[in-house]
Amino acid sequence: MIRLASLALLLALWQGAALLSDPRRLPGPGPVFETILAEAQLGALFSNLLATLARVAAAFLLAMSLGSAIGYAMGRNRVLDRLFDPWLVALLNLPALVVIVLAYVWAGLTEAAAIGAVALNKLPNAVVVAREGARALDRDLDDMARVFRFSGATRLRHLVLPQMAPYLAAATRSGLSLVWKIVLVVELLGRPNGVGFEINMAFQLFDIRLLLAYAVPFVALMLGAETFLVQPLERHVSRWRRGAARHRDRG
Amino acid sequence: MNDTSRAGGAARLDIAIAAKDYPAASGGSRRALENLRLTLAKGEAGALVGPSGCGKTTLLRIVAGLDEDFVGRVSLPEHGRLGMVFQEPCLLPWRSVADNLCIAAPNASQEEIAALLAELDLSEHAEHFPGELSLGLARRAALARALAVKPDLLLMDEPLVSLDPALAKELREKIAALIDEKRVTTLIVTHDLREAIALADEIFLLSPRPARVVTALRVTTPRRSLTTGAADALEAQAREALAAARANDQ
Numbered sequence: 001m002i003r004l005a006s007l008a009l010l011l012a013l014w015q016g017a018a019l020l021s022d023p024r025r026l027p028g029p030g031p032v033f034e035t036i037l038a039e040a041q042l043g044a045l046f047s048n049l050l051a052t053l054a055r056v057a058a059a060f061l062l063a064m065s066l067g068s069a070i071g072y073a074m075g076r077n078r079v080l081d082r083l084f085d086p087w088l089v090a091l092l093n094l095p096a097l098v099v100i101v102l103a104y105v106w107a108g109l110t111e112a113a114a115i116g117a118v119a120l121n122k123l124p125n126a127v128v129v130a131r132e133g134a135r136a137l138d139r140d141l142d143d144m145a146r147v148f149r150f151s152g153a154t155r156l157r158h159l160v161l162p163q164m165a166p167y168l169a170a171a172t173r174s175g176l177s178l179v180w181k182i183v184l185v186v187e188l189l190g191r192p193n194g195v196g197f198e199i200n201m202a203f204q205l206f207d208i209r210l211l212l213a214y215a216v217p218f219v220a221l222m223l224g225a226e227t228f229l230v231q232p233l234e235r236h237v238s239r240w241r242r243g244a245a246r247h248r249d250r251g
Numbered sequence: 252m253n254d255t256s257r258a259g260g261a262a263r264l265d266i267a268i269a270a271k272d273y274p275a276a277s278g279g280s281r282r283a284l285e286n287l288r289l290t291l292a293k294g295e296a297g298a299l300v301g302p303s304g305c306g307k308t309t310l311l312r313i314v315a316g317l318d319e320d321f322v323g324r325v326s327l328p329e330h331g332r333l334g335m336v337f338q339e340p341c342l343l344p345w346r347s348v349a350d351n352l353c354i355a356a357p358n359a360s361q362e363e364i365a366a367l368l369a370e371l372d373l374s375e376h377a378e379h380f381p382g383e384l385s386l387g388l389a390r391r392a393a394l395a396r397a398l399a400v401k402p403d404l405l406l407m408d409e410p411l412v413s414l415d416p417a418l419a420k421e422l423r424e425k426i427a428a429l430i431d432e433k434r435v436t437t438l439i440v441t442h443d444l445r446e447a448i449a450l451a452d453e454i455f456l457l458s459p460r461p462a463r464v465v466t467a468l469r470v471t472t473p474r475r476s477l478t479t480g481a482a483d484a485l486e487a488q489a490r491e492a493l494a495a496a497r498a499n500d501q
Binding site: 140141143144146147148149150151154158159162237240241 | 312315316317333334335337339341343344345346354355357380382396400406
């Protein structure tokens, strides 16, 4: 409920600001939603949203899986950590734009270059968070797993992932928003479709309505993903904590 | 450095540790164990008793294969399958009690798990998370898990510590009954002589650090029919042996 009220307040603020300014500079929610409908009827809205969403998903999955694996290895192995920490710091501080331009120059204006460049921007962040998670793994549980001879798969599923889950959830939160912002830059610089491409078009024409008509649905989409995917998943994996809390309340 | 036949092969547990050193904070090293020898016949329960800090837990970790940096040899009973009850129960907090057993013992059937839970009065807690259990219940769950793997050697690190006396007595009787029933070779670490007398067939008295076996005491009366008088006599015998060892050292 509070979430809905908060969204309504945001819309009201937007409407208020639009009333006070030139409609070409800041169109209100009404005209923007009309443009969204028009673009949707043309089919352009969905194809562009879908193209961007696919890139976000691919880059995000690539960065998270690779980043978690590297972060886990660095968190568990001191030599690896020492060896690759400078690389990590370098990558963290490399501007997104540099990575994107280099990827396009070296690999051409291709889909692989675009997704690879976005993933590489998210990767160091995923590594840092996963490394923290791996460093915090419980040693006593590790000993237990050794004595009971847990298989590799069992260890990963029942020991490592549940402990890393809060860290991976945090990386997912910050990751999704970071990735989608960078995907727009990649699309603006070298892709023939997607939300970023359309926003570039809108910029060329100074068409703020078109710009918002693409930005708002995508933000709404990400908000939906957060509310209906990330949060329920997080609640599901942390339900054992609530059980323990309930017990303490009773006791 | 060491020659540990983890796979076992021998019918009994055979431990011969020449030395185990720890790096000391001040540099150099501190000796935790020295010339420690003990054997335990198949199906018997042994108790390691010694003053706190004497290296009992270190020895248990070596037997469990968690510490491989020692000079000597450990051979486990056949197959060398281990079940261990840690001092902290060490259950997976994000899995239910029943799942904790299934995960540790993937070969055990659902019926076996349920039977084991029933035997330890845990049936109503099968679907609870470990965080919802009291320490006494969590210890019982850890014991159930250790038994679920059908171990060739059961290791227990202070299984009764920090329980209130009534709970400790209840769990002690449960453990004694299970040892008799399952005939699993068991090694128990404890600082409490009475607890050792109540649970073990053979008691290994350890010296202060560096620990070695001062003497091994045989408990001839069966666990179930142990009288207070017999326990008192054994306790006196043990204290005498420890005092003699201390006098010898000086």
